[in-house]
Structures are given as structure tokens and as C-alpha cells.
Amino acid sequence: MAIGGFGAIVLSLLFFVYWSTTSYVLSRSDHAIAGEEAVLRAAYDRGGQTALEAAIKMRLADRAFDGGLYLLADRAFAPIAGNLDRWPRDLIGAPGWGTISVPQAGHAAAYRVLVGALPGNLHLLVGRNSEDLASFAREIETALAFTLLLIALLAGVVSVLVTRRTVGRIESINATSRAIMERGLAARIRLRGINDEWDELAKNLNSMLDRIETLMREIREVTDNVAHDLRTPLARIRGRLEKASSSPRDVGADQKLIEDVIADLDDVLRIFSSLMRISQIESADRTAGFAIVDLAAIARDVTELFDAAAEEKGIKLSVAGDPCVVVTGDRDLLFDATSNLVDNAIKHGKRDGFVTVSVRANENEAVVAVSDNGPGIPAEEFPHIFRRFYRLERSRCTPGNGLGLSLVAAVAHLHRARIDLRDNRPGLTFRLVIPSDREI
DSSP, rough: HHHHHHHHHHHHHHHHHHHHHHHHHHHHHHHHHHHHHHHHHHHHHHHHHHHHHHHHHHHHHHHGGTTTEEEETTTTOOOEEESSSSSGGTTTTTOOOEEEEEETEEEEEEEEEEEEEEETTEEEEEEOOOHHHHHHHHHHHHHHHHHHHHHHHHHHHHHHHHHHHHHHHHHHHHHHHHHHHOOOOTTOOOOOOOOOOOOOOOHHHHHHHHHHHHHHHHHHHHHHHHHHHHHHHHHHHHHHHHEEEEEEEEOOHHHHHHHHHHHHHHHHHHHHHHHHHHHHHHHSSSGGGGGEEHHHHHHHHHHHHTTTHHTTTOOOEEEEOSSEEEOOOOOHHHHHHHHHHHHHHHSOOTOEEEEEEEEOOSEEEEEEEEOSSSSSSOOTTTTTSSSSSOOOOGOOOOOOOOOOOHHHHHHHHHHTTTEEEEESSSSSEEEEEOOOOOOO
């Protein structure tokens, strides 16, 4: 369609050039003929028929007037003077402009003529050879025809190339789709490296496939981790119940068994509750409930909540930064995310160390940072710690289920925030950077 539209525009332009050029040349020729006819009329007005005949003879004798056609005729259109042996039959009684053919050197030459009447029942015909104009028009027509042919050829070639290119890229996408359906998500669409719209589409589709593959891997990992984390408490529950079933009844022992089983079941329920909360944050549209919240106030509430736990380990828990930092978000979720960061810092931090929660506002963002001086996390572990159930080897014996930082990541994603990890040497700083100058 684009090629057809371009061809129509070019064709219209060529026809306009043809029409305007031929019209201009014809008007110049007509103007010259009209001027010549006016000069002859002036000669007649000054000296009558004799002066007019003399003027016609002078022009026929002057080489400067070659190509001119002159004829003075009486009332019966009989020739009196000029280089035309008879009055054209088509122009008898038809004053004005016309075109006639005059035999000349074995061919009929075309002349553009102006016919008029003079006093005394005389008739005057003045004309010029218009073969140059006709030849010029034919050349333009030929050029126009060749141009149209060239446009048609180019349009055909471009159409074939575009069609082959389009079909080829579509087939590449189809082939990749078939490979994915047959062999899994490992296949990717090949890029041509020319950064055209097809490469952009291929990049987007490959990114989508990468995201799908990552999600599928995370689902498999979550399934494996859930099975692994549930197996231990469920096996422990079964073992205790099996032991109790084969032992004589003892009120004290039975009460202890019931308490232990309830504790193990509470751990299982906490795992499912955390998973469901993370899924709700990731899947539900909770931005409708966003409001203006003060991050500094949230930080103060969190430190107050964990003050006793920090004091138990001899950790100094403090708040620093700006007294009021306002953002748009969900207060409960931001409170949970900050709580998880502080809880992790206290659990894994250094005994008799410190944990600092700082809140600051920059030009376009607000930053909540939780710092400690504990053993920190190896840099190679940074990309993995936000995966569900992921725990460092040294944290296996620490209470928890490896879902706290996953919830922090989900809250950050909902608020279009980013999480930065910085090594304190010793210790670690988690920074939650939330945009504060635009709608979430």
C-alpha cells in the first residue's frame, strides 16, 4: 500500500510537470503569434492593404522569420499575399486559434495559427511551425512512460524483497515457536543484527521467553523447596505420633506431644501463609489502595516493634535520616518489607553489634536503608537471596523459611522500586529505593 501511494504521488507529480511544461511552451508560442498578428494589424492601420502586403513580403524574405506562416486573403478567401497557396478549408469562417497541416518537404508539418478579420472584408492568418512543441511533448511523454515503467519495476522489486523479508522473518518466528512446543523453552529467535522492527520484535519475544523460563524455573524451585521444607516438620510430626501410638498413655507426655505437633503445624501454616501473601502481592492490583505514607514514621514503628528482639542479642537498634519522607504506596506492605529487612539484620547480625534504619529523601526518590555490621553476604550470592526458600548455608540452623526477602522483592516490584545491596565490610546494607516524584 505504501509503495502504491508513493507511485501515485510520483505519477501525479510527473503529469503535473508534463501539463505545466507543455502549457507554458504553448502559451509562449501563442503569445509570439499574437504579437506578430498585432504588428501586422498595426501596419494595416497605418498604410492599408499595401503596407500589410509589404510587411508580409518583408517577413518572408527575412531569415529571422523562418518557420512563420502568413496569408492575406480577400472576402472569398482567395490568397493575396503570403506563403500559403490557399486558405485552409477548416478555418473558413472560423476566426481564432487553430492547428493546420501544411505539406512541406515530403511531409505534413503542423502549424499553430491565429485567424482574424480586417476592415475591407480581408482575412489575415498568422502562424508558426509547432513541430518543435509536438516533438518536445513526445519527449516528455516518452520520459513519462519510462519513468512509469521504472516505478513499476522498482515497486515490483521492492514488493518482492519486502514480502520475502517479511515471510522469512515470520517463518523464523514460527520455527522457533514450533521448536519451543516440541523441545521446551530453550530455543530463541535469531536476530539479524540490523536493528530493524523485526529485530526489535525478536528481542521482545526473546525477553518474554527468558522471563517465562525464569518463572518456570522459579516454580520448579518453589515446588522442590516447599516439598523439602514441609517434609521435615511433617516427618517429625509423624514420628512423634507413631512413637506416641506405641507408648502407654501419659498425660504429661501427651500434652507435650500435642504442643510440639501444634508448633510444627504452625511452621507449616506460616510457610503457606507467606507464599500466599507473596502471590497476592505479585498478582493482585493493589495500587488502587495506594495513599500518601511517611516512610520515616514506618521506620520508627518498625524499630519500636523489634527493639526487644535487638536488646536480647545486645544489638543497638536505631533510626536515622530525615524526620519526614513522603511517598505514594501501601503502608502495610512497606511496613512488612522494612520489618523483614530489620528482622534479617537482627537474626544474622553480629551479637552486641548495631542495626541502623535510615530514611532519606533525594531529588526524585526516597531511600530506606537497613545496615548492620554482621558477617554480610558474599557478592556472588546477591542475585539469589530474593528467590523463595533460598537460604545461605550458614543460615540453615537459624529459624526462618527463606521467604522474607522474597516478600521484600514483591513489595519493591509493586512500588516500582529497586533494591540495592552494599557491602559494609563488615556487614551489609539493604537499600529500598522508591520513586517519589511520579505516580506508581
